[in-house]
Each structure stands twice: as structure tokens, then as C-alpha cells.
Amino acid sequence: MTETAAARAGKVAPRTDADAPARPETVKIPEIGPTDEPLPEKRHRAVGKFLANRAAIVGGVVVAVFVLLAVFAPLIAPYDPLQTSFLAIRKAPSLAHFFGTDELGRDIFSRMAYGARASLLAGVVSVAIAAVIGVPFGLFAGFFGGWVDMVVSRVADAMLSIPFLILAIALAAFLGPTLTNAMIAIGISQTPIFARLARAQTLAVKAEDYVEGAEAIGLPNRWIVARYVFPNVLPPLIVQATLTIATAIIAEASLSFLGLGQQPPDPSWGSMLNTAKNFMGQAPWMSIFPGAAIFLLVLGFNLLGDGLRDALDPRES
Secondary structure, three states: OOHHHHHHOOOOOOOOOOOOOOOOOOOOOOOOOOOOOOHHHHHHHHHHHHHHOHHHHHHHHHHHHHHHHHHOHHHHOOOOOOOOOOOOOOOOOOOOOOOOEOOOOOEHHHHHHHHHHHHHHHHHHHHHHHHHHHHHHHHHHHHHOHHHHHHHHHHHHHHHOOOHHHHHHHHHHHHOOOHHHHHHHHHHHHHHHHHHHHHHHHHHHHOOHHHHHHHHOOOOHHHHHHHHHHHHHHHHHHHHHHHHHHHHHHHHHHHHHOOOOOOOOOOOHHHHHHHHHHHOOOOOHHHHHHHHHHHHHHHHHHHHHHHHHHHHOOOOO
């Protein structure tokens, strides 16, 4: 029986492979992101630019010295920072006391070594608090817009309308005079800085083609923010955090100077300056060395932050 006769008889002719419809091949979603330069080359370029910046290297060395001084204070300090000696009251710098002694005969160098812990801890922790609170709000405000953006922007504007140090003093006075409360007050006062920076950077990144492509293929918003937006917002935030640590160190010294930070007899550079103001004529070294330490540490963080900004700026060749 021929094929035509079989078809007339109601029988279905066997299907061949040529007649079968082609199976759709699995489509792989390409990696979406900025592809102007490979990531390893970007990192090498940023490291090379940073190492070529002498001012940034000097700032990094200064910060590293103070970090080592704070970490190894028990090994470096020749005396107990709380030990008093009425036979060595307001002694000038000597081989026995490198930076002299204070009004109670305590070794100033030992107190400065331990005081570096309070300053660095306040700087790092307060900036961490500000970043943890401010960055997520800035990301969501910039990415989603609408009423979220309006609320976050208005709250940030209201907080920024108050001078930073005044707001920190008010919060520290409300919470109570301790180092922990001082760090919380400084962190809350710095939150709008990170929120506005994260929002501005998110708005710029959101307009890029790779973000629009990720939205076009239906990727979830949380994935787009975590995978494509946040990594490109992070470099400016790192630079801002480094520069803000310097501001936080000055704020902690100011709060301690006013009696709202580290409480005596625990050493703090700000409280040491508060005591030294009464002995400027009799023992000037009591104020010179803590003041110089604050100046050098803040200068080191500023130089380090400027170097990171130049190294991480994609517009710089």
C-alpha cells in the first residue's frame, strides 16, 4: 500500500525527524555591567595610582602609626596611664617621661597611647553607624524614588540644617556622658551625609545602560540593587567614610573636652586638653602633645581619603 493510500484509509503516516519542530535552544542571559575595562585591570590601575601619590602614602603611614600605637598600647606605654605620682607633678619632658607628666604626675605619653584607642574607636564606630543607617536609605530612595525618596530627602535636609557639632552635642547630652553614647551621637549626626551621597550615586548608576538592561530582562529589584547598583556606589562611599573618620575624631575630642565623651580618669585626647587649658603657662606640654596628636591623625586621614578619591575616580586616567 502506498503512502497516499494509507492516508486515505485513515492511517497516520509516521513522522520523520525532518518533520519535527525544532527545539528552542537555551538562551543564556549575558552578564550585564560596565564592560569598559576588566575588573582586575581597574584594581591594578587604582593601586598604582594610589602608590604614586606621595601625600596619600604619608597619610597612610601616619594612620598606621597611630593604629599600631593604639593596638599595642599596653606594650608601648612605659607607665600605667592611671598611675599618679605626687613626686612627678607637671614634670617637663625627659628620658623618664618622654612627653612629661600632668597635674597628677601621670605619664602623658602613656595616656596618649591609650587615648588613641578612644579616638580611633570613636572615628571608626561612629562612621560605621552612619553608613549602616544612611546607605540603605539612600540606595532605596535613589532607586525606587517616589514617596520613599521624598521622605528620606526631607529628613536628611532637616538634619543637615543643624550644624553637625551642635547636633552631636545635643544628642550626647541627651543620651548621657559616655564614650559609647558619644559614638552613637556622632554616628546619627553623620547619617544624612551617607544617605545623600548614596542617593546621588544611585541616581547616576540607575541611568546606565546595564541597569536598564537588567530591568528589561525582568531581574528582581533587590538583585539589581545588590549586584549592579551597590558595587558601583561603593567607591565614593569608601572615600567619604575615610574623610568622615577625621571629622568624627575631631567631634569625639570636642565632646570629651566638654565632658560629654570619655570620662576621667580614662584617657582621652579631648579630656587631656580640657585639663591642660588650666596649666598653659606652667606646663604647656600638657596641651602641645595631645593637640599635635589630634592634628596629625586628622591630617593623616584627610591625606588618605584624598588619595583614595583620586585612585578610585574612574574619570581620572
